[in-house]
Amino acid sequence: MTVIDAAVLERHGIAPDEYARILELMGREPNLLELGLFSVMWSEHCSYKSSRVHLKTLPTTGPRVVQGPGENAGAVDIGGGLCAVFKIESHNHPSFIEPYQGAATGVGGIIRDIFTMGARPIALLNALRFGSLEHPQARRIFEGVVSGIGGYGNSIGIPTVGGEVVFDELYAGNPLVNVLCLGIARADDIVKGAARGAGNPVYYVGARTGRDGIHGATMASAEFDESSAEKRPAVQVGDPFMEKLLLEACLEVMKTGALVGIQDMGAAGLTCSTSEMGSRGGHGMVVDVMHVPQRETGMSPYEIMLSESQERMLMVVHRGREREVEAVFEKWDLHAVKIGEVAEGDRLKIFDHGQLVGDVPNRALTDEAPVYRRPMREPEWQAEVRQLDLASLGAPPAAQGAFEALLASPTIASKRWVYGQYDHTVGTNTIAQPGLSAAIVRVKDTPVALAISVDGNGRFCYLDPHRGGMLAVAEAARNVACAGGEPIGATNNLNFGNPERPEIMWQFAEAVRGIGDACRALEVPITGGNVSLYNETEGRAIYPTPVLGVIGLLDDAEATCTRTFKQPGAFVVMLGDNRGELGGSEYLARLHGTVRGVPPALDLARERALQRLVIDLIRAGAVQSAHDCAEGGLAVTLAECAFGTGGLGLRADVPAAGDAGPYQAHATLFGESASRVVVSAAPERRAQVIEAAVAAGVPARVIGETGGARIAIAVEGTVVIDSAVDHAEQLWSTAIERRMTRGGDSGL
Amino acid sequence: MTVAVVVFPGSNSDADAYYAVSHVIGVGAVLVWHKDTELGAADAVILPGGFAHGDYLRTGAIARFSPIMGAVTRFAGRGGPVLGICNGFQVLLEAGLLPGAMVRNRGIKFVSSMVPVRVEQTDTPFSAACTGGQVLSLPIAHGEGNYFADPDVLAEIESNRQVVFRYVDGHGEATPEGNPNGSLNNIAGICNRQRNVVGLMPHPERACESSLGSHDGRVVLASVVQSLAAGAARG
Amino acid sequence: MRARVYVTLKPSVFDPQGRVVADALLSLGYEDVSDVRQGKFFDLELSDTDTDPAAARARVTEMAEKLLANPVIESYRVEVLP
Amino acid sequence: MRARVYVTLKPSVFDPQGRVVADALLSLGYEDVSDVRQGKFFDLELSDTDTDPAAARARVTEMAEKLLANPVIESYRVEVLP
Numbered sequence A: 001m002t003v004i005d006a007a008v009l010e011r012h013g014i015a016p017d018e019y020a021r022i023l024e025l026m027g028r029e030p031n032l033l034e035l036g037l038f039s040v041m042w043s044e045h046c047s048y049k050s051s052r053v054h055l056k057t058l059p060t061t062g063p064r065v066v067q068g069p070g071e072n073a074g075a076v077d078i079g080g081g082l083c084a085v086f087k088i089e090s091h092n093h094p095s096f097i098e099p100y101q102g103a104a105t106g107v108g109g110i111i112r113d114i115f116t117m118g119a120r121p122i123a124l125l126n127a128l129r130f131g132s133l134e135h136p137q138a139r140r141i142f143e144g145v146v147s148g149i150g151g152y153g154n155s156i157g158i159p160t161v162g163g164e165v166v167f168d169e170l171y172a173g174n175p176l177v178n179v180l181c182l183g184i185a186r187a188d189d190i191v192k193g194a195a196r197g198a199g200n201p202v203y204y205v206g207a208r209t210g211r212d213g214i215h216g217a218t219m220a221s222a223e224f225d226e227s228s229a230e231k232r233p234a235v236q237v238g239d240p241f242m243e244k245l246l247l248e249a250c251l252e253v254m255k256t257g258a259l260v261g262i263q264d265m266g267a268a269g270l271t272c273s274t275s276e277m278g279s280r281g282g283h284g285m286v287v288d289v290m291h292v293p294q295r296e297t298g299m300s301p302y303e304i305m306l307s308e309s310q311e312r313m314l315m316v317v318h319r320g321r322e323r324e325v326e327a328v329f330e331k332w333d334l335h336a337v338k339i340g341e342v343a344e345g346d347r348l349k350i351f352d353h354g355q356l357v358g359d360v361p362n363r364a365l366t367d368e369a370p371v372y373r374r375p376m377r378e379p380e381w382q383a384e385v386r387q388l389d390l391a392s393l394g395a396p397p398a399a400q401g402a403f404e405a406l407l408a409s410p411t412i413a414s415k416r417w418v419y420g421q422y423d424h425t426v427g428t429n430t431i432a433q434p435g436l437s438a439a440i441v442r443v444k445d446t447p448v449a450l451a452i453s454v455d456g457n458g459r460f461c462y463l464d465p466h467r468g469g470m471l472a473v474a475e476a477a478r479n480v481a482c483a484g485g486e487p488i489g490a491t492n493n494l495n496f497g498n499p500e501r502p503e504i505m506w507q508f509a510e511a512v513r514g515i516g517d518a519c520r521a522l523e524v525p526i527t528g529g530n531v532s533l534y535n536e537t538e539g540r541a542i543y544p545t546p547v548l549g550v551i552g553l554l555d556d557a558e559a560t561c562t563r564t565f566k567q568p569g570a571f572v573v574m575l576g577d578n579r580g581e582l583g584g585s586e587y588l589a590r591l592h593g594t595v596r597g598v599p600p601a602l603d604l605a606r607e608r609a610l611q612r613l614v615i616d617l618i619r620a621g622a623v624q625s626a627h628d629c630a631e632g633g634l635a636v637t638l639a640e641c642a643f644g645t646g647g648l649g650l651r652a653d654v655p656a657a658g659d660a661g662p663y664q665a666h667a668t669l670f671g672e673s674a675s676r677v678v679v680s681a682a683p684e685r686r687a688q689v690i691e692a693a694v695a696a697g698v699p700a701r702v703i704g705e706t707g708g709a710r711i712a713i714a715v716e717g718t719v720v721i722d723s724a725v726d727h728a729e730q731l732w733s734t735a736i737e738r739r740m741t742r743g744g745d746s747g748l
Numbered sequence B: 001m002t003v004a005v006v007v008f009p010g011s012n013s014d015a016d017a018y019y020a021v022s023h024v025i026g027v028g029a030v031l032v033w034h035k036d037t038e039l040g041a042a043d044a045v046i047l048p049g050g051f052a053h054g055d056y057l058r059t060g061a062i063a064r065f066s067p068i069m070g071a072v073t074r075f076a077g078r079g080g081p082v083l084g085i086c087n088g089f090q091v092l093l094e095a096g097l098l099p100g101a102m103v104r105n106r107g108i109k110f111v112s113s114m115v116p117v118r119v120e121q122t123d124t125p126f127s128a129a130c131t132g133g134q135v136l137s138l139p140i141a142h143g144e145g146n147y148f149a150d151p152d153v154l155a156e157i158e159s160n161r162q163v164v165f166r167y168v169d170g171h172g173e174a175t176p177e178g179n180p181n182g183s184l185n186n187i188a189g190i191c192n193r194q195r196n197v198v199g200l201m202p203h204p205e206r207a208c209e210s211s212l213g214s215h216d217g218r219v220v221l222a223s224v225v226q227s228l229a230a231g232a233a234r235g
Numbered sequence C, D: 001m002r003a004r005v006y007v008t009l010k011p012s013v014f015d016p017q018g019r020v021v022a023d024a025l026l027s028l029g030y031e032d033v034s035d036v037r038q039g040k041f042f043d044l045e046l047s048d049t050d051t052d053p054a055a056a057r058a059r060v061t062e063m064a065e066k067l068l069a070n071p072v073i074e075s076y077r078v079e080v081l082p
């Protein structure tokens, strides 16, 4: 038997004090298999050991919450006995190693989380971060990730309806791939991942187990360095066809009522599913790995338990009803096999051909995992990067040129190149096509629809993680409100660097505090999420990047709203205050190559009033379009409202904002002040819109009128931007395509 | 009247076709499992979109051996109306019920967008309610929709007026700009010689309600209702 | 016994993947590549009861004919390995 | 001169396509097929200025390394034909 020495512990990513704790929990020395179980279950990815104390502070309750964090996904009540079941998940590290498969299997994983709950998945969104498209490596990763997301989602037939993509050099060595899945379930039908009833059989179904992904969970919890190349065989290949069969068969099996519980085998595979189901249900479990369907010969119990082969599920079935379950899987040409039983007590016992090879209290793997209060420290550079001295930037460029440069910035430009590869119409629920606003999907057989948006601004978090966390929540909720949806629940993906560094841990804690503050103020509970740490390459961390996914409810699927102007002669209103805040803006990054300053201020009460107003205006049919002001500021927002209209332009004149000296016009037009929405409305609605805003206490200013074929924007009466809509739209809509075809990298 | 929608393992637009037929067009629809060998009392058959068997070998290549395909072939042989949408079209090609084959899109990427499609022929059960030359706005979503046939077969298809739908540009012309996938002659959909079997890559069943961006697909599905009714009237 | 079936697009069929690879190679500076065609192959593991190579070939040819290749666009070649 | 590059998934990497093809052959009655793995190949047409097979092989190997094969999950083999 292998002795457990320092080298073995190190290979398993187990710290000496953690090992001491294992000895204590076990009451003896673990064998190698048992050590393997601890290693994956106590990895950062599975145990949330660094993040847990902070996540506990997030608001997770509310009148609509049916399922908060802790299960495979969260759920909120959407009326009519139905729930929206949703969660976000990251696959950052695998996507760096193998972009196509990494992203594809990320999609597969989050879909399993949703249907495991008994929900039928109806929409996917993704939040992506890459390095600059000027570099071939970033283009290759971008290309692979997008086709992997499409490859999986298109095949399984769940529409990818929205998302966001940001390009910044800081993500060059560590791209982010976060995928959100939304499903619909009857509240009564929600299935949990708990094992109960001693003697109930435990079934395995899905793909056979291979050696792939062994130690994937520990990999996702380690920084990248040269040696990660050796871990490469840890790449998993997705099989969307298998998952489609599993999806249909599992939903069908759930209808029989023969299931006690079900869980997918994602990170940490069989280890995670057996121990979590047992500990959630307060029972033990006995399995014999001999029965586990295997793809390769000679696999050891260690390999079988730790494999992360995709598209596999674990189920506990009511004893006596095995045939019903088997019959459904046979119909779908899947073979459900019994691999063990639920047992009294709390132990996970692993046998190999009848011989006991592992015996661990399951709670030791799950609830007893270490929890760290890691040291935190505000980075020394933090105060410094918040200093923004506009004077040092020299004379400002012409606003016209800056405007066009921003439109062509890949982060701002149309993402058509991306969503053009995603099937977004399958399912016949997609009301707002990607590219127009927050995604909107209707819920068939009900009057309602759901709006969904994923947002996060890493630059803001880098400059001020607390405010950045708040701003992410506010932006996602605001986007949902602009579609007419009332925010009712949120999920979050926290992408950060190495938590063992006090500065990173501080960023994390601050961002979570910000998210919590905003969620409480906006009354949007967090029902789940995911944490991805160690996003660093060679010691260089990404921007702290929380991504928020917010779900909004539209009572009336017909009363939706998108960003585009609808008619000439409509008046254009800016709701909210323009404060001319350039800190952390895309303008500074793109035009001046600088990421500095204080991110936009956020008053949560005002934000809430604004969102409420926008939702009410849309419900009342008072406005024809609504668009949130975000990256690129007011000028880009106005231009985007004109895009996709067939060339309908506008004339606007905005008062100067802020106090930016020679940069006044730029701060006014390109500053990214929060809590602003541009709406347009028919002339006869003018009084109604303004009165509603006044009543809501939201500043409202008519800044222009739609018409003509040009985007003409003046500041204090002086026209500083004047572009033909067609020309501007061309710059914006082809910016990514141009970069992707020029490089000549192929999508093999 | 009953429309049978076949469900292959990996079909993903079966429910969409079912919904469009039963909820939007308002005629009876049944889902038929691919392992069944009979279509029952169906008056028309739809092979839906998706990725039958993952499309792992070639699109539609494995599905054509499904037990139900015997019944579909007999039904088609008796003149029954059969519509293959996207993957269903690919299955019909592989099964030899329609001429030609699909290869990877010219640009090799999956394409998903709303495209203009011109109705070329109105004497099929799935275009009877259209007007000739009518341009429909329909979504496409496929990776292998690049229609190919040998030159002599292509000539025959054209001279027999078997091209039912063609991709066109914004001006209604079948130009290269209007061709999203490289299909020969901008072919989006064809019928067999007997004209009762139709396949097309665009998804009419996804364009039946204006809230989804287009309701132009309705006329395609309504066509079969109209032509069956006309057939019944003729006795 | 093992067999390999090579499947290629017929020369008259445009090969989009080959084209993209050729373009990519060109842009990587491999200017000596004038054309690329992509094909696929299937390695079949046959059970030991098949021991006669000629019989195996006939059987695998049947599989290719029926399933592995589409005669409208593809041609195939069978190789039987001992 | 021509070269062919064979690309296969590494043996440890799961090949869903091969599995589905194997299942299909089985259900068509070819019960002697116990396993199928799918691979691809690229036929490269090289310009006549390349006449040295060894040099051509080195160059094509470079292309395989860089573009044609994904070293994370695939392995390749280069064949140079005269």
Ligand SMILES: Nc1ncnc2c1ncn2[C@@H]1O[C@H](COP(=O)(O)OP(=O)(O)O)[C@@H](O)[C@H]1O
Binding pocket: A125, A126, A127, A128, A160, A161, A162, A163, A164, A165, A411, A412, A415, A418, A419, A433, A434, A435, A436, A437, A438, A439, A453, A455, A479, A628, A630
């Ligand atoms: N990765 C993506 N997948 C699908 N759609 C996307 C993706 N990225 C952006 N989009 C779509 O493009 C539009 C613009 O995105 P974004 O610039 O983030 O706008 P906003 O946050 O103001 O809604 C949205 O409709 C969004 O859904």
Ligand SMILES: [Mg+2]
Binding pocket: A164, A454, A455, A456, A630
């Ligand atoms: Mg955004």
